[in-house]
Amino acid sequence: MIHELPYWFEAVSLVSLIVLLTADLVIVGRRPHVPSMKESGIWVAFYVGLAIVFGLIVLGVGGVTPAGEFFAGWLTEYSLSIDNLFVFVIIMSKFAVPRQHQQRVLMVGIIIALVLRAGFILAGAAILEQFVWVFYLFGAFLIYTAVKLVAGDDDEDEYKENVAIRLLRRVLPVSKDYDGAKLRTEIDGKKLFTPMVVVFVAIGTTDLLFALDSIPAIFGLTKDPFIVFTANLFALMGLRQLYFLLGGLLERLVYLPIALAVILGFIGVKLILEALHTNTLPFINGGEHVAWAPEIPIWLSLAVILGSIAIATVASLLKTGRSAVVEQAGEGQDRDTAPTSRP
Numbered sequence: 001m002i003h004e005l006p007y008w009f010e011a012v013s014l015v016s017l018i019v020l021l022t023a024d025l026v027i028v029g030r031r032p033h034v035p036s037m038k039e040s041g042i043w044v045a046f047y048v049g050l051a052i053v054f055g056l057i058v059l060g061v062g063g064v065t066p067a068g069e070f071f072a073g074w075l076t077e078y079s080l081s082i083d084n085l086f087v088f089v090i091i092m093s094k095f096a097v098p099r100q101h102q103q104r105v106l107m108v109g110i111i112i113a114l115v116l117r118a119g120f121i122l123a124g125a126a127i128l129e130q131f132v133w134v135f136y137l138f139g140a141f142l143i144y145t146a147v148k149l150v151a152g153d154d155d156e157d158e159y160k161e162n163v164a165i166r167l168l169r170r171v172l173p174v175s176k177d178y179d180g181a182k183l184r185t186e187i188d189g190k191k192l193f194t195p196m197v198v199v200f201v202a203i204g205t206t207d208l209l210f211a212l213d214s215i216p217a218i219f220g221l222t223k224d225p226f227i228v229f230t231a232n233l234f235a236l237m238g239l240r241q242l243y244f245l246l247g248g249l250l251e252r253l254v255y256l257p258i259a260l261a262v263i264l265g266f267i268g269v270k271l272i273l274e275a276l277h278t279n280t281l282p283f284i285n286g287g288e289h290v291a292w293a294p295e296i297p298i299w300l301s302l303a304v305i306l307g308s309i310a311i312a313t314v315a316s317l318l319k320t321g322r323s324a325v326v327e328q329a330g331e332g333q334d335r336d337t338a339p340t341s342r343p
Contacts (some may be wrong), residue, residue, distance in 0.1 A: 002040055003061055003086075003244065004063060004065060004066045004224070005058065005061060005062040005066055005224070005226060005227075006061065006062075006063045007043065007259075009061050009062075010226045013054070013226075013227075013230065014279050017230070017233055019284050020237075021111060021114075021233075023219075023338065024178075024237075025107050025108070025109065025111065033100055034099050034100055034102075035103065035241065035244050036102075037244075037245060037267055039241075040241045040242070040244040040245035041241075041245055042236050043238070043241035044241045044245055045181050045240050046238075047234065047237050047238030047241070048238060049113070050233040050234070050237075051074055051238075054070070054234065055070050055071050055074070055213040058070050060228075061155060061294060065298065066222075066224065066227060068298040068299065068302065069221055069222035069224065069227050070222075070227050070230065070231055071302060072221045072222075072232035072298055072301045072302045072305060073218040073221050073222055073228060073232075074231040074234050074235055075302070075305045075309070076214070076217055076218055076221065076231075076263060076267070076305055077169060077218060077231050077232050077234075077235035077236075078216055078234075078235040078238075079256075079259065079260060079263065079305070079308075079309050080213070080214040080235075080260060081214075081235045081236060081239050082242070082246075082253075082256065082262075084173040084239070085091060085239070085242065085243055085246065086209060087206055087244060088106065088203065089100040089208075089243075091202050091203060091206065092105070092145070092198065092199075095195055095198065095199045095202065096176060097178075097196075097199055097332075101178075101180070101181045101196070102243075102244075103240060104181055104205060104243075105196070105199050105200065106203065106239070106243055106271060108200045108203075108204075109152075109199070109200055109202075109204045109207065109224070109237060110203070110204075110207070110236045110237075110246060111238060112200060112201070112203070112204025112205075112207075112212075113203070113204045113207035113236060114209060114232070114236060114284075115235060116204060116205070116208045116211075116213065117207075117208065117211050117229070119227060120208070120211055121215060121225050121228050121232070123221070123331075124215055124216070124219055125219075125225040125226075125228070128219060130333025131280050132275065132278050132280060133275060133279075133280065135220075135271045135272070135274055135275035135278075136272060136281075137269075138216035138219065138268075138271050138273045139220070139266070139267075139268040139269065139270075139271030139272035139275065140268070140272070141213070142213060142216055142217055142220070142264045142265065142266055142268030142271065142343070143264070143268035143269070144269055145213045145261075145264050145268075146260075146262070146264040146268065147259035147263070147265075147266035147273050148257060148263045148285070149257045149258070149259070149260055150257070151251070152257070163199060164201055164205045165198060165202055165205070168197070168198060168201055169198065172193045172197065173190075173192045173193060173195070174197070174198060175187055175192040175193065175194050175195070176195075177194075177195075178195055178196060179194050181196065182194055182196070183196055183197050207236075211232075215228070215232075215234075216261070216271070217250060217264055217267045218231055218232070219269040219271075220270050220274075221267065221270075221298070221301055222268040230242055251317045252316055252317060253312070253313065254316045254319060254320060255311075255312040255313075255315045255316045256312055256313075256321070258312060259308040259311070259312030259313075260308075261307045262304070263304065263305055263308050266301070266302070270296045270301065273293045273294060273295070273296065274293075274295065275294040276293035277289060277290060277295060278288075278289040279293075279296075279302055297332055
């Protein structure tokens with residue numbers, strides 16, 4: 001793997017981003033509140049703008065290839081992260097998290113998710129460095145996930161506690177009620193953890209489950225662990241504010257699963273083609289590279305990702321907008337035809 005970005009740039013970037021995350025966490029912890037639409041919009045624009053600026057800096061430092069890989073990876077991870085918000089809403093509702101503390105829960109959960117994803121990314125990079133044939137498995141898994149999304153077989157309308165949460169409940173003494181944003185509380189002289197700890201772990205570990213398709217997807221766009229991690233970081237950094245900004249709009253993005261399916265399916269095919277191009281498996285083409293297997297350029301990946309998201313968003317808003325108009329017209333007609341009582 002050719003290293004196109006200097007190590008000093010990677011080190012400075014990671015330190016700067018960790019400082020930014022820490023500052024964000026401190027700000028949220030000092031002033032728990034429900035952000036307004038305006039505040040959420042400003043922060044989402046800030047993080048999106050920051051990602052674009054970072055991508056342009058990568059362009060200046062490393063050239064077109066790593067910059068294109070970053071933008072494609074960031075857009076893919078961001079679009080897949082939006083799908084995470086559906087589950088985050090369900091988790092917040094299930095655990096009855098006070099709305100003024102939901103920002104902090106999301107922030108800490110996202111940091112936990114980033115730490116877990118970092119390990120996942122390093123492991124994935126090490127495996128791919130040694131076993132290129134793993135691309136076959138990644139590609140098949142992404143295509144399988146895409147088919148499931150189109151078929152609507154996912155269970156995101158229902159949240160089930162995973163093994164980590166069940167184990168946590170058994171090991172830690174957890175109180176029934178929250179105590180503000182505190183992690184520990186005292187009841188009848190006994191020290192207990194609050195449900196806030198359980199929610200933090202629920203957000204972080206649930207996001208890791210989503211990474212099972214998003215991490216292989218971005219490895220289909222770049223093999224550079226630094227780009228993979230920073231794309232994930234920028235995608236998750238703006239997720240907290242996006243949670244409050246979108247709100248009920250999430251339910252209007254009815255075609256989002258289809259767009260995600262197209263993206264995952266496309267990257268799955270790209271991974272399999274790349275695996276064929278660098279094939280070493282003896283039972284495929286006698287262990288030789290498959291010469292006819294084309295390489296999909298990064299610009300085409302960007303076009304497919306952007307086009308899928310744009311078309312799905314516009315189509316979703318048009319569909320739900322028409323449905324709302326028809327529903328309002330029906331309600332108006334019902335009122336007009338309703339019998340009136342006379343005195």
